[in-house]
Amino acid sequence: MFGFGKNSPAQHVRRSQLLPLLEDGDQRAAAERFYPSPGRESFLTALRRLDPQSAAAIVAAGRQLECAAPLAEQPTVAIAGMLNSGKTSLVASFLSAEGKKLCLRGANNREGTHRFVLWLPSAWEQDSELWGLLLGRIGEALGSPPERLSSDPQQAHAQYNNSEGDASLLSVPLVATDPGLDAAGVGLLDCPDIVSDSSFGRGDPETRRQLLGKAATLCSAFLVVTTPEQFRDRDLADHLRVASDLMPGVPRLLAVNKIRPRQTPDQVWETFRPLAEQHRVEKIYAAYDFDIENSRPYIPAPPGEHDHRAVDASDPLPIFFSLAENPDENPPAAILDDRFLTELPGQLDRGKLFERFRIALETTLRAAVWEGGMDVIEEGAEKCQRDIERMRKLLLAVGLEFFANRQPGGQIIELRLHQSERIIRQLTDAFSASAPWYARWGVRMNAYVVKIVGGTKDLFRQIVPTAIARQKAGEVREALTAGEFGGILTPGRLDNALRQHGVVDRLVTQPDDSQLNQLSREAIARFERDDFTSLDVVRLDESVRRMWKEVPASKKISAGITPLTAALAAFGAVLLIPLDFGGSMIVASASIPELLAAAGLSAFATYWSGKQTTNNVGQQAARQQLSDFSTVLGDTLGIPRTDQPLSVQVAKQEVPLPAPTIKQRPAEWAPMTYWKTRQAFQTELNEQLPREAS
Incomplete structure (x- = not known):
């Protein structure tokens, strides 16, 4: 597939090394997959997944380079031309009398060329291996197997013109042989006429340009035919650019046809020289309009003929000669035979031509592998990363719908805690253990030191043992359920978010x-089951002791209920929230200041939120829970975890979230794929096929 072949004089790209590298999906793979299951992908496998056409282009470029050596002695010249430029007449000038009859020539659209026609020497067909290689190359380049040009002139003309009007036939090349090319030893690729719109109905201009670019990779030289009136035509410059971009090392030639005698050869030279220099055209050929009598002085006698005024009236063909910069060396002065376009095949240095052709094909392969391949894979990996990070941020935004306490304008002032049973136990223990004697009236302290067993109601009864406490708990419970503070996460609400x-x-x-809804239920169940976040015990105890000490005594007793009873009632109220939703899976979240405020302990709430040391106790755990919840939600939905840290803005400060601590479990939905490119592959690829040619 890649490289030259056994007979190649120099192997710049080795098939034995490059192909195994591009197909290796193990140790030397181009991409590594991290999720949903670890693995690796080869360069070609990854590219086929991202851009099948680019992968096919690399395979085709490799095969073209491999075929370059066997075809070194059989060059092909691409001949493209503007509409009505006389392109096929130029092709016919190389053919035998029988071949000329098959060529469709004329000035109107019924005589236009709307197919690729590959003319090859008849002798080449005798070599079956060479013939198969030639047909395979043209078919692979254009994407369709070739079709034989009919030997019947009328049918051949219909094929040339695509009289069926089928635009798809533009990519089906026609192949013909002619003994007139045997001596020249070159093939001629007669390309479809260059058109500026789709009015002909036989393939739009852009499709023609694309196919012309593909066909150009077959050819050892590229010749564009035009007329003096078309030198400002944008399509002419576009097609010269196609040749220079896709086959930068291949000789480019320009043939100007149908020149009127009022324009001398040196004037033609001056007109087209800037265009030729811009696109590195090596030679400019000229042919005067043989239908005008005054053109005779500028029509030189073809090689082997003495009467330069003699033109075959039955089948006139243009006579092209190369223009010289010195006006005295152009007709009507006599010119040497080697100036005629018909002598071009004999002037081709096969060795030099092959080397330039090889360089052009290697350049094409290099661009296909790096720009059309590696860059595409890297862009795909970067897009994968962007898509995943975008999803992670969206999942974080979903989590903030329930874990963020916002001001009316939307600014987050604090994060809320998932009030799990573990958190409730810690809060009740810390608040009761350090409460002063007057704060404990009506509270049975043994409820907090015995080992708590049983279900939610049992725990609630031990935390909130008295009727007045249960009344306060009911008030807090109703406020939380009504959405007056905190957040209630249910499967339905998660669906909406x-x-x-x-x-x-x-x-x-x-x-x-x-x-x-089932996915939301699973995510909530996973979080409830696996959330083992706890408050920092030492910092919690220290913060609660300071709170009891610093809050004024006048603020510690309110409405006949002790502050400890009120606080514990608020904590216990959270435990009953699931019962308000029929016992279904829910997550209740509220910050410590929110619970204290709901219990009527505004002084405590103000103190807790106003002191950095106390507020950080709950916020540290809340950040961990937010990170865990958004990650568990992603695990459920098939969103990969990454090492990229997330952050959230709280109280106008950007706060980083800690890494999730919950164990990763298999996705419950079709997962995204998380993969990256491997630098080791690029290093080895650059050693075998350097990105920049030396």
Whole structure:
């Protein structure tokens, strides 16, 4: 596939090394997959997944380079031309009388060329291996197997003109042989006429340009035919650019046809020289309009003929000669035979031509592998990373719907804690253990030192043992359920948040309502089951002791209920929230200041939120829970975890979130793929096929 072949004089790209590297999906793989399952991908496998056309282009470029050596002695010249420029007449000038009859020539669209026609020497068909290689190359380049040009002139003309009007036939090349090319030893690729619009209905201009670019990779030289009136035509410059971009080392030639005698050869030279210099055209050929009598002095006698005025009236063909910068060396002065375009094949240095052709093909392969391949894979990996990070941020935004305490303007002033049973136990223990004697009236202290067993109601009864405490707990419970403070996360509310933030639309496949609700239930269940976040015991105890000490005594007793009873009532109220939702899976979240304020302990709430040391106790755990919840939600939906840290703005400060601590579990939905490119592959690729040619 890649490299030259056994007979190559110099192997700049070795098939035995490059192909195994591009196909290696193990130790030398181009990409590494981290999620949903670890693995590696070869360069070609990854590229086929991202851009199948680019992968096919690399394979084709490799095969073209491999075929370059066997075809070194059989060069092909591409001949492209503007509409009505006389391009096919130029091709016919190389053919035998029988071949000329098959060429469709004329000035109107019924006689235009709307197919690729590859003319080859008849002798080449005798070598079956060479013939198969030639047909394989043209078919692979244009994407369709070639079709034989009919030997019947009328049918051949219909094929040339694509009289069926089928635009798809533009990519089906026609192949013909002619003994007139045997002596020249070159093939001629007669390309479709260059058109400026789609009015002909036989392939739009852009498709023609693309196919011309593909066909150019077959050819050892590129010749564009035009007329004096077309030198400002943008399409002419575009097609010269196609040749220079796709085959930078291949000789480019320009043939100006149908020149009127009022324009001398030196004037033609001056007109087209800037265009030739811009696109590195090596030679400019000229042919005067043989239908005008005054053109005779500028039509030199072809090689082997003495009467330079003699033109075959039955089948006139243009006579092209190369223009010289010195006006005295151009007709009507006599010129040497080697100035005629028909002598071009004999002037081709096969060795030099092959080397330039090889360089051009290697340049094409290099561009295909690096720009069309490696850059595409890297861009795909970067897009994968961006998509994942975008999803992680959206999941974080979903989590903040329930874990953020916001001001009316939307600014987050603090994060809320998932009031799990573990957190409730810690708060009740810390508040009761350090409460002063007057704060404990009506509270049975043994409720906090015995080992708590049983269900939610048992724990609630031990935390809130008295009727007045249970009344306060009921008030807090109603306020939390009504949304006056805190956040209640249910499967239905999570469904809505996932939709509103665009998460559902960005999943690999979109779940229906029932599936989404089941995913939300699973995410909540996972979080409830695996959330083992706890408050820092030492800092919690120290903060509570300071609070009891610094809050004025006048603020510690209110409405006949001790502050400890009120605080414990608020903590216990959270335990009963699931009962308000039929015992279904829910997550209740509230910050410590929110719970204290809901219990009527505004002084305590103000103190707790106003002191950095006390507030950090709950906020540190809340950040961990937020990180864990958004990650568990991602695990459930098939969103990969990454090492990229997330952050959230709280009280106008950017606060980083800690790494998740919850164990990763398999996804419940079609997962995204997380992968990266491997630098080791690029290093080895650059050693075998340097990105920049030396």
